Amino acid sequence: MRRSPHLAVGSALAAVCGAAALLPTSWLPHDPLAIDPQNRFADSSWRHPLGTDALGRDVLSLVAAGARATLGTALGAVAIAMVAGVLLGVAAATWPRLAGTLVRHAGAIVLALPSLLVALVLVAATGPGAATAAVAIGAALSAGVARVTSDEAGRILASDFVSAARTSGAGPVRIALHHLLPNLRASLLVQASGAFAVAILGESTLSYLGLGTRPPSPSWGRMLAESQQYLVVDPLVAVWPGAAVALAILGFGLLGDGIRDATGPAGAGAAR
Secondary structure: OOOOHHHHHHHHHHHHHHHHHHOOHHHOOOOOOOOOHHHOOOOOOOOOOOOEOOOOOEHHHHHHHHHHHHHHHHHHHHHHHHHHHHHHHHHHHHOHHHHHHHHHHHHHHHHOOOHHHHHHHHHHHHOOOHHHHHHHHHHHHHHHHHHHHHHHHHHHHOOHHHHHHHHOOOOHHHHHHHHHHHHHHHHHHHHHHHHHHHHHHHHHHHHHOOOOOOOOOOOHHHHHHHHHHHOOOOOHHHHHHHHHHHHHHHHHHHHHHHHHHHHOHHHHHHHO
């Protein structure tokens, strides 16, 4: 971290976001769903460090509670994207004539469209909700993960130590478990960090449009949607969830850049 400012800053921002998401509700300054109509749009104070919203709810507690929904959905989406993408990418590199052709053509179709647009169409077709958003975002991101994993796996399969393993009688499964996956770790970490940043933006966008996390659970995207009509009255109500989204995306993006820089050539392929 001393040699990579990106890794240090990214790790710090990601740790802050993760800590906010892991905080239990009882540890928050206030109940994020507690309504106090007599205290609407209160200024920042010791009692409410970030003020209150249109319903008198504590904004700091809402932002912290919203991290749980936003990052939780993003984590589910990244898990789906990584599992599906790695399996498809390894299969495409191991059996290039069959699986490789299918993955390349399917990936080209998905990658031709913005991942957020694909997720939006899938959620609109299947119905709103956090689980649906996670599946839709994960499916949209899996094509990019599969493409990069296939390229990196193909490079590893062409190396001398894999040829030696084949000569000694190792099958495709053994080669994948003992040679491919260990050498793909750096690339997968970079991909996961980048996918997490995109997944946070995707969940916030879907929640903003009413297709993500459902009420009454707080989320950063829905906080933005609810506060936009009060921009003239109190613009800071919209600034705080927007800043949380921006810092989370910046943090995980810098974390991926830092991991790539630290791993050198091993993680360079994931930047493409």
